[in-house]
Amino acid sequence: MSQVLERQVPSQPQIEVPTTLEGALDAAWLARALAEVTAGRAITDVRQVEVIRTVATKVRMEVTFADGQALGLCLKGLLDVDAMTARGGPTCVLEAEFYNKVAPLVDVRVPDCLATVIDRDGQQAVTIMRDLIVDGATFCSALDPFTPDDALASLDQLARLHARSSFLSGADWIRPRASELARMTYVTPEALQELLDGPRGTHLSPRVRSAANLAAAMAELAARDGGRPQFMIHGDAHAGNVFRGAEGIGVIDWQLLQRGGWALDVAYHLNAVLPVEVAEVEERRLMGEYLTMMRGHGMAMPDEESAWAQYRESVVYGYYLWAITRRVDPPVIVQFVERLGKAVMRHDSFGMLGLA
Numbered sequence: 179m180s181q182v183l184e185r186q187v188p189s190q191p192q193i194e195v196p197t198t199l200e201g202a203l204d205a206a207w208l209a210r211a212l213a214e215v216t217a218g219r220a221i222t223d224v225r226q227v228e229v230i231r232t233v234a235t236k237v238r239m240e241v242t243f244a245d246g247q248a249l250g251l252c253l254k255g256l257l258d259v260d261a262m263t264a265r266g267g268p269t270c271v272l273e274a275e276f277y278n279k280v281a282p283l284v285d286v287r288v289p290d291c292l293a294t295v296i297d298r299d300g301q302q303a304v305t306i307m308r309d310l311i312v313d314g315a316t317f318c319s320a321l322d323p324f325t326p327d328d329a330l331a332s333l334d335q336l337a338r339l340h341a342r343s344s345f346l347s348g349a350d351w352i353r354p355r356a357s358e359l360a361r362m363t364y365v366t367p368e369a370l371q372e373l374l375d376g377p378r379g380t381h382l383s384p385r386v387r388s389a390a391n392l393a394a395a396m397a398e399l400a401a402r403d404g405g406r407p408q409f410m411i412h413g414d415a416h417a418g419n420v421f422r423g424a425e426g427i428g429v430i431d432w433q434l435l436q437r438g439g440w441a442l443d444v445a446y447h448l449n450a451v452l453p454v455e456v457a458e459v460e461e462r463r464l465m466g467e468y469l470t471m472m473r474g475h476g477m478a479m480p481d482e483e484s485a486w487a488q489y490r491e492s493v494v495y496g497y498y499l500w501a502i503t504r505r506v507d508p509p510v511i512v513q514f515v516e517r518l519g520k521a522v523m524r525h526d527s528f529g530m531l532g533l534a
Contacts (some may be wrong), residue, residue, distance in 0.1 A: 187282050188306075189214035189293040195302045196295075197264075199229065199257045202237055202304065208251075211306060215292050220244045227309075233266055233505050234433070235259075238309050250312035252289070255304030263505075267302040269433035274303040275351060276432035280410070283345065285338045287428030289421075310421055315428075320418030320510045324451040326460045331427045332420055332451065333468045336412060336443050339429075341475035343409040346437050355413055355436035356495055360393075360400035365502045367393060374501060377508070378515040386497075386522050391533055396498045398531040399491055403439045406488070407478075411436055411443040414499070416450040416514065440479075441488040444468055446496030449521040450514055457521065465489055490525035497522050 193210050196202040205221040212221075220243065227238040227250075235257040242248045255270055256263060274294035281288050289307040296303040311317070324332070346352060371389035373379075379387035386392075412419075413434030421428050448461050465485065472479045479485065497518035503511050522528065 188277050188291045190278060191293060191295060193295060195255070195297045195300070195304055197257065197259075197302070199235065199237065202253050202255065202257055203239060205241070208241060208306075211293050211295055216243065233263060234270060238311065250309030251292070252307045252309045253304055254307070256302065264302070267300070270303040270305070271296055271298065271301055272351070272435055273432040274305050276435050277305055277307075279349075280342075280345060280432075280435070284342045286335050287423065287425060288432075289428075289430060310423065313423070315421050315423040317430075318417040318420045318422065320416055320506075321513055322417045322451075323453045323456070324417060326452070326456065326464065328427070329448055329451055329460070329464055330467055332415070332429070332447065333444065333464060334471060335427060335429050336415060336447060337468055337471040337475065339412060340409045340440050340443070341472060341477055343437075343477075346408060346410055352410060352435060352437050354400075354404060354408070354438055355434060356396075356403050356438050356442060357400040359495075359498060360397045362502075370502060373504070378501070378512050379519070380512075381516050382519040383523055385528065386519050391528055392494070392498055392501060395494045395528050395531045395533055398533075399494045402491065402531075403442065406439045408437045409440045409443075411438050411440065413438075413443065415443055415447040418510070420451075439488065439492060440468075440472070441485070441492035442495045445489045445492040445521070446499070446518070449493055449518050450496055452517075454517055454520050457517070458524065461489075462486060487530065491527055491530045493518065493521045493525055493527045494531065497527075 191211055196207060201207060203224050203226060205224050208224060209221040221241050222244050223242040225240045227240055230236040234254055237253045239251050240248050241251060256267055274296050277291035278294055289310055291305060291307045293306045294303060367389050374387040374389055412429060413436045414431060419429060419431040421430060444465060448464055449457050466482060469479045469485055500511060500514040500518055
């Protein structure tokens, strides 16, 4: 088993969760949020550096303390959102709990989290981390194509997470997301078909861009996956959730942390980060490398043929996730749906799952 990184558990102050950018940048609130890790020092100035809005908002800032010391921070949460978006608060709570409970135990490169502020009754949270960019890290774009060597390095990080899956015993707050997606009702079949009939489905076969087929395949995959050994998986490991630091590749964005089959993560990850023509050539070798990593961590894994069949089925998870996505830049959606949809075509994932 790899040596576990020694990380401190973040501070968890019992204060209100900000709902606006103005509130998150308030010096008095930040001083209260960071009091435990800064010995209660007053903050005299907060300078906004960058605001990145997707579903959640990431705010890079520089705070200056009364003694003149400055610190680069990144705060993440749902800020200035409408009521519909605010319903995603439980995913922010999930990410905060990852940093509180999981990150200190796993040998995965993640940002240094200083504090999490959680309203468990209202199901909202913000996470306050050190700003990795200040420390020289770079974040990959969601559209950055990985090389096979890049993918091998990021698979190593996923394997280190998966290898700590004994944590799932008693951690009922980490849920089987695939089965929940399959039962989801807020995207109707008609709405899904309309999405697939748009630019995102342009380069896919009629069979694969059928909403009815995709929904049936996702339901069957969830049923099969629920009967397999369950791992602690990232759930959304595309290139946009990867950073490069001095020590190597690391992983961010833990809002879809879940329990599920290992192949949900691996098939999604490889087909999201690799260009189609590279995935066609390299994915089976890379999957084999992943299996070797896991066995090196002491994990029992299926033989390669069984694993390959599971991988081929599991491509559907990532394809479904991006097929239903709406609140992301359209070019990102189009590229991921095409990469993952073509993987479904290449592997005949629907046929593997029993669809005629």
